[in-house]
Amino acid sequence: MFVVTRPLLTASVVALTVAYSLGAAATTPFSVAADVVTAIPIVLFAVAAVVCWPLHPQPGPLPVPGAAGTRGHPYLPWVALTAVVVAWELVEYLAPGSRGAHPTLSSMADAVDRIFVLKALVFFGWIWLCVLIVRSGRAHPGAVPEP
Amino acid sequence: MSALAYAVWAVLGAAIVVLWLRSRAGGSGVARPAQVVRRLASGPVWRVAFVVGVMFAGWHLFAR
Numbered sequence: 714m715f716v717v718t719r720p721l722l723t724a725s726v727v728a729l730t731v732a733y734s735l736g737a738a739a740t741t742p743f744s745v746a747a748d749v750v751t752a753i754p755i756v757l758f759a760v761a762a763v764v765c766w767p768l769h770p771q772p773g774p775l776p777v778p779g780a781a782g783t784r785g786h787p788y789l790p791w792v793a794l795t796a797v798v799v800a801w802e803l804v805e806y807l808a809p810g811s812r813g814a815h816p817t818l819s820s821m822a823d824a825v826d827r828i829f830v831l832k833a834l835v836f837f838g839w840i841w842l843c844v845l846i847v848r849s850g851r852a853h854p855g856a857v858p859e860p
Numbered sequence: 861m862s863a864l865a866y867a868v869w870a871v872l873g874a875a876i877v878v879l880w881l882r883s884r885a886g887g888s889g890v891a892r893p894a895q896v897v898r899r900l901a902s903g904p905v906w907r908v909a910f911v912v913g914v915m916f917a918g919w920h921l922f923a924r
Contacts, residue, residue: 743924751923755915762911770902787891788899790879798872805865814862816869822921832922839918846914849894850901 730840731833738833742826758843766850 733750740747808815826832883890891899900910 737922740922742922747923751919755918758915759911762907766901766907770904770907772899772902787889788896790882790890791893791896794872794875794879797875801868801872814865816862816865819920821869826921836922839914839921843914843918845894845897846901846910849898850907 730837734833734837734840737836738829754840754843758847761843761847762850765847767852770850771852 737747737750740750802818805815805817812820822835825835879890880893882888883892900906
């Protein structure tokens, strides 16, 4: 009898995702094929989030800050850096002139997407980010119940 | 002008790498990226914005 082990299942899912990413990388933006191959993971992502996530989420405990050199909130550096990235993206987006002179994240991503292998890698990373998000949003033992 | 723009993007990219490395160092007090994702995915309002943002990013990158 053939038994599906967890490593085999993981390898199969990874192989399937790689194959799907290669197929998606072969599509051309603004085509029906690109719309369909992108829409399928988006729909699955939304359905997985609705099915897997608790209705009333309990935020997990704060990461334990180190004793030395700890100042402020553990998420603050990420929030600040994200704010700077968003601000610079807006500056570049709104600046008069060509996109070549004022590159945005989108225009740089377009340049990456012109290379088949890189586009497949980015697509693969995007799908696994979706998987990570769904897994992260599930109820976990360290959740702090609301009073 | 584009050289300056690309330089700023490079600095921001380097800052992300530095912050990521710092988060892995013990006692830095900076949350790891996985912890940031977990926090966003478990916030009642943030998780919706987060999911929509990631969905939009995929659509914008690969479809339109």
